Amino acid sequence: MPVVLGVLLLVVSWQVAADGPLLGLDRWTQHAVREVRHALPGTLLDHLGEALSDLGGGPVAVSVLLLGAAVAAGRELRAGFAHWWLPLPVAVLTAGAIPLLVVPAKAWFARPGPSGLPLAADQWGWYPSGHTATAALGYGVAALLLARAAGPRTRRLLAAGAALLVAGVGLGLVWSDYHWLLDVVASWCAGGLVLWALARWPLTGRAGQDAGDGPPGAA
Template sequence: MPVVLGVLLVLLSWQVAVDGPLLGLDRWARHTVREARHTLHNALLDRLGEAFADLGAGSVAVPVLLLGAVVAAGREFRAGFTRWWLPVPVAVLTAGLIPLLVVPAKAWFARPGPLGLPLTADQWGWYPSGHTATATLGYGVAALLLARTAGPGARRALAAGAALLAAGVGLGLVWSDYHWLLDVVASWCLGGLVLWALARRPLTGRPGKDPGTSP
């Protein structure tokens, strides 16, 4: 999985950098979505697209991440975890990591948005999608932290909820003509790589012992 995500992210970034033929997928997706919006002419779908896109804002996803970390820390404290406090700094570091991953890339690629308007002096560019990265990491890390003290069914529900939110934000951005499709896919890949790395390592101590200690 990380190899697939990494290769896809490199491929997309290369195509954006050189204005390669794969960007034709962006133009096809935008044309298809605009035709669908025109044909359906459904105000409810448009409002849903806007609403899902807004869920990727830092003012929404980051508080959810921090709240999830506080709840996770409380649950781990009651469960007797030795490092029950770690979810909070993990969430804070995640919130700080998102702009560090996205902003330099936006400035480097300086890709105009779907409307085709040239970038102004205060704009970084559209690639990769900041809202999609924020949603993928914000909701994904919150789910990882809460899953530590959850049962199998709850863990599956948390994972599915985080995935649906990340997908909904990305699709809402494309539907609302805020982002190219490949901007969104790149952020899904980027967020997926970070989540895979976090999921591979214990984020907090097990009950009654520190990570890495012998039973």
């Protein structure tokens, strides 16, 4: 999995930097989405796309990350884990790392957005998608932290919920014409690599006490 994600990220980044033929996929996807949008009656899917896109904003995703860390720390404290406080600094560090990972890449690639307009002097660029990366790390790390004191079924539900949210944000951005498809794919790959590494790190992996579907003594 990390090899596939890493290779895909490198290929996409190379194509964006070189304005390669793979960018035709972006233009084809944009045209197809616009055709579908114009053919559908009503604006329900447009509103859904906007709502899903907003879930990738910092105020929402980072708030969920910090709240998830607080809940995880509280559950581990009640369960008697020795290092119950670890989710809190991990969440804070993750929130601070998101712009450090995304903003330099946006500035370096300086990719214009789907509107086709050139970048303004105060714009960083569209590649990779910041909302998608924020969603991947915000919801993904929150799920990892909550999983520390959870049983197998709950861990699967947390992983599935985070994956659905991250996928929904990316698809909403493409549907709303806020981002190119490859902007989103790159952030999915980068976020997946970070989460894969964090899942194997003691601070976000299983806590030092086996648990059932919840910490002992928790409701």
